Amino acid sequence: MNRRLFTFVGGSTGRWHVTRVKTIVGEPISAAAKVDVLEGRAMPNPDTSWAFSGITSNDRYVSLDEKQHLALNQAGVGRPEAVCAALVLIRKSAAWWILSQTERRGILEDQSKHIAIGMEYLPAIARRLHHCHDLGENEPFDFLTWFEYSPTYAADFNQLVSRLRATEEWKYVDREIDIRLVREPQ
């Protein structure tokens, strides 16, 4: 069985080196020099600045056509050349969560083209989405999105997140932290 629950741990040790942390909106997080991506729940230790858990899950918005397109085109995490990563921590407002499914799909895709924009960057930019909204009542974020890409696509990644942040959907984002990372080539 594939693991679904992952914990991102920031502290003084870890495989990924933090190159930049930017608080886009809302409360910042503590500083961390390195990040590890662990399976399951992680126990905090004295070196841990923060630990955020999330669970991969079923798709919430994609149509069958979109799902098939994604399955054919997206890359998995862990490619040897993908030594750049981004961890984007996102919380959406109560105004988002109270919407009906139809309204949320309308904002996310019909208005904001979230799925279509993401597809333009496949397979260069790999993405793994972790949900936290239903992991517990007191989670600090609703989503942890992990991206991996080779240095060649660093500018494309910047463009991708800029385009998403300009959308109608992003008006519902009330906390966002953008963490960029690199690792030694394998």
Next chain:
Amino acid sequence: MNRRLFTFVGGSTGRWHVTRVKTIVGEPISAAAKVDVLEGRAMPNPDTSWAFSGITSNDRYVSLDEKQHLALNQAGVGRPEAVCAALVLIRKSAAWWILSQTERRGILEDQSKHIAIGMEYLPAIARRLHHCHDLGENEPFDFLTWFEYSPTYAADFNQLVSRLRATEEWKYVDREIDIRLVREPQ
């Protein structure tokens, strides 16, 4: 802030008396004479036969029209006259979770009329849905549905669950336990 996480605890103590437990499909659960509905996570004690946690969440399938109709017509839990309850524990198969959102809505509503059938029993039968699929990796069920109604509507409730079990959607249910309960009037 409203609590979202609830734990249903079966054992020798509790406010609700178990009148019947029926394993509809899949593995049964241990016997319990009584059930308590607790807020948050509950600590197991020697009297506990089982404890299942779930979290209320955003709607996954309703359209705006359906959401507005539900808001106008549904009753909350805890009505004094609603001394009958049912706790229905459900797991859906991997074949369900791998479908796209469009396919799942198609099966749930266009083919199975799950939302429309439920609406016929409002406000008599109150319903609170708790999600477990994204609460962790090893949850025994995906949904815990709690229903409350007065004895007058006991036959209607039986009809409601029979109709749902005959749908296309229920072909994706691979574990289901139906627990019926009563409590002393307030």
